[in-house]
Amino acid sequence: MDEVDYDFIAKHRKQKRQDYLKNREAYLQRAKEYYLRNKAKCTERAIKWNKTYRENRNKISKKYRIKNQTTIRKKAIEMRFVNREQINAYSRNRNHQRKLDVFKHYSPNLMCQCCGDNHLQFLTVDHIDGRKPHNHDYGFVGTKLYNWIIKNNYPEGFQILCMNCNFAKGVWGVCPHTKGVIKQHG
Ligand SMILES: [Zn+2]
Numbered sequence: 001m002d003e004v005d006y007d008f009i010a011k012h013r014k015q016k017r018q019d020y021l022k023n024r025e026a027y028l029q030r031a032k033e034y035y036l037r038n039k040a041k042c043t044e045r046a047i048k049w050n051k052t053y054r055e056n057r058n059k060i061s062k063k064y065r066i067k068n069q070t071t072i073r074k075k076a077i078e079m080r081f082v083n084r085e086q087i088n089a090y091s092r093n094r095n096h097q098r099k100l101d102v103f104k105h106y107s108p109n110l111m112c113q114c115c116g117d118n119h120l121q122f123l124t125v126d127h128i129d130g131r132k133p134h135n136h137d138y139g140f141v142g143t144k145l146y147n148w149i150i151k152n153n154y155p156e157g158f159q160i161l162c163m164n165c166n167f168a169k170g171v172w173g174v175c176p177h178t179k180g181v182i183k184q185h186g
């Protein structure tokens with residue numbers, strides 16, 4: 001029996017990959033041209049391929065997933081740990097973007113609706129008529145609140161206030177510099 005030269009195969013694959021990367025544009029262009037010339041044939045082939053292999057492939061990968069469940073989970077946790085900086089940065093970014101979306105929706109100029117303060121660090125989302133109508137407890141703040149607002153398609157009943165004005169409204173019902181914008185907490 002001939003021995004399989006895995007080194008050779010690996011080298012060959014690597015070479016092919018490098019060739020591809022070097023001439024990627026040309027390859028893609030050629031593939032595109034081929035596709036445009038043979039659209040019907042390509043579609044037919046793709047449908048046939050899907051019909052023949054997709055189910056089978058799904059079955060195989062499902063089997064693999066079940067068999068290697070623990071390893072896969074462990075690996076996923078590991079990857080999350082290894083990439084945690086990146087993942088954290090990503091979710092920080094995403095959360096910040098969501099916060100901005102919410103704030104801009106209720107206050108396009110990103111200002112306190114009472115005093116006009118425009119330091120984002122000071123701004124908060126105020127439940128105009130209190131938390132009860134929305135069934136929000138006091139833990140319903142920050143990202144949790146922003147996500148809820150987005151998911152519920154920016155409902156009415158919210159305004160942007162700075163912490164001072166929000167605090168004053170909470171304690172005294174009105175802010176010392178009220179212009180009638182603020183309503184009492186329910
Ligand atoms: Zn204010």
Ligand SMILES: [Zn+2]
Nearest residue numbers: 114115165175
């Ligand atoms: Zn105020």
